[in-house]
Amino acid sequence: MLKHDFDELVNRKKTECKKWDTYADDVIPMWIADTDFKCPQPVINAMVKRAEHGIYGYPVNCKTFEQSIINWQKKRFGWNVDIDWVEYTPAVVPAIVYAMRAFTNPGDNIVIQMPAYHPFHDIIPNNGRHILGNNLILKEDGSYEVDYENLEELLSKKRTTMFLLCSPHNPVGKCFTREELTRISELCLKHNVFVVSDEIHSDIIYRGSKHIPFGSLSQEAADNCVVCVNPSKTFNIAGVRTGAVIIPNRHNHDLFYAPLENNKAYGRTVFGTLPIEVSYNECDYYADQLVEYLQDNLEYLENFVSTRIPKIKVSKTQATYLIWLNCKELNMGPKELHRFFLEEAKVAMNEGSTFGPGGAGFMRLNIACPRSRLVEALERMEAAINKR
Ligand SMILES: Cc1ncc(COP(=O)(O)O)c(C=O)c1O
Structure with a gap:
């Protein structure tokens, strides 16, 4: 088996690196x-080999990208995903914006759990929707719990049409249990609120916890969600700006795809899909x-x-x-x-x-x-x- 050296200190300075090229050298x-x-x-080798080919023309969709996502969901989380449920997206945050445009209207409310990943605070108002904050409850032992009473109150508001879940949760590091996710799903179904589940951190789970894909909870949950995935956090490939969504319901899939198509935002990049495929298939x-x-x-x-x-x-x-x-x-x-x-x-x-x-x-x-x-x-x- 291959062994990766995580102790290696790699110099990232002057590589157009947001993390390292923002602050002074002594930070x-x-x-x-x-x-x-x-x-x-294996990702580096595949990228070098592709680069050496020397021609980077329009790629055709051979479905190998979709298959790699299916493979990963099956291997890691036991979720059987159909090939027609998967769509390429230009990374996760843009996918959330497309979902917002597809499933909500300007003026609608979108619920997020506070504290929340900071771009959520921008993309919702920037697209003319309102944020409703469901504050996570901090317990004495430093863990966080969902305030279901408040959540239901927000979901039941007339113009609440979407719940944007971050599962696992950034920044509090919470991995939701099956029971928690089921309760959230049932509340959203009860109040006719669509769920977008951002699962970008789902591979980094510590001892004692287990990630459950939202779409795998039940048929009803699957029919009421978009699941956003990206191996970028795990394999350190965020810079290739490529991700995917999994939408089990055909009607929802078509609704989601329309703005992507209207904006011609479905075009893949040769160096975007390749590292994802290799990561998911071989790594x-x-x-x-x-x-x-x-x-x-x-x-x-x-x-x-x-x-x-x-x-x-x-x-x-x-x-x-x-x-x-x-x-x-x-x-x-x-x-x-x-x-x-x-x-x-x-x-x-x-x-x-x-x-x-x-x-x-x-x-x-x-x-x-x-x-x-x-x-x-x-x-x-x-x-x-x-x-x-
Ligand atoms: C919860 C969450 N969603 C999305 C992203 C960014 O995703 P992408 O780079 O695919 O747009 C991050 C990055 O930190 C994140 O923490």
Whole structure:
């Protein structure tokens, strides 16, 4: 079996890299959600071979892309997906926008769970829809629960037509159980609210949790959803700007496809679909080893923080490599927290209030990096806090 070296320190500076080319050279960037790991060797080999062919003309749809998505859903989550349910999309966030245009009207309400992945805060109002926030409830042990009573209240409003679920949840790292998802699905069905399930983080699941694709819950759930997927988080290929949706219901599929067709946004790119196909078909070994490595990073972080920086509390993390740090005991406002970690510790993280209600006082730390870099970042944070 192939073995990937996740300890390798790869220089990403000056590669038009948002993560590394945004901050000064002395800052460790642990913010935006991509990893510092090279993508799998079979992907690199396939990309080089394709590049060497030397002709990059219009691609034809041979359905190998769709098949790779079917293969992954079956292997990893036991979901039987039909080839007609899968559509190419230009990445996940654009797919959510197309779904919003297909299944809702300007002026409608869209429910999201707060705190929420920051682009959700932009794309909904930018498309003339209103955000209704269903605040996740923070428990004493750092885990989060759904406020069903409030959720039902929001879903039952006259102009609520969509629930945008982030499963697993960024930024709080929650992996929803089957029971939770079923209850959400039933409430949405009861109030005639369509579900878009963003499952981009579904491969990074820690011990004790299990990802359930929303469309696999029941026939009724399948008929009432669009599931968005992308291997970009897992295999570090976000820059190829390609993703997919799975829409089990034919009528919904056609509704979704119409704006894509009207905007001629269905054109694939030769370097977009290829890494997805190779990742999904040949790189299970990499996903397995990545999750193991991240699990160790998470445990290292939890130990370090609880013993050496006890003023910070690590939220209960069931999924994703984005760790939600409760920094309220540091008694700093959001702007000051961001400034403090960036300028005093020289570690760039995402500041919690940018994720909306429930986010102030938190920082989001990306631990998808070689262990040595994580250790250095934590030591810098510890030293800066001790110096205060
Ligand atoms: C929940 C979630 N959805 C979507 C995205 C971005 O997806 P894409 O790059 O495919 O548009 C991210 C990236 O961080 C994310 O965390």
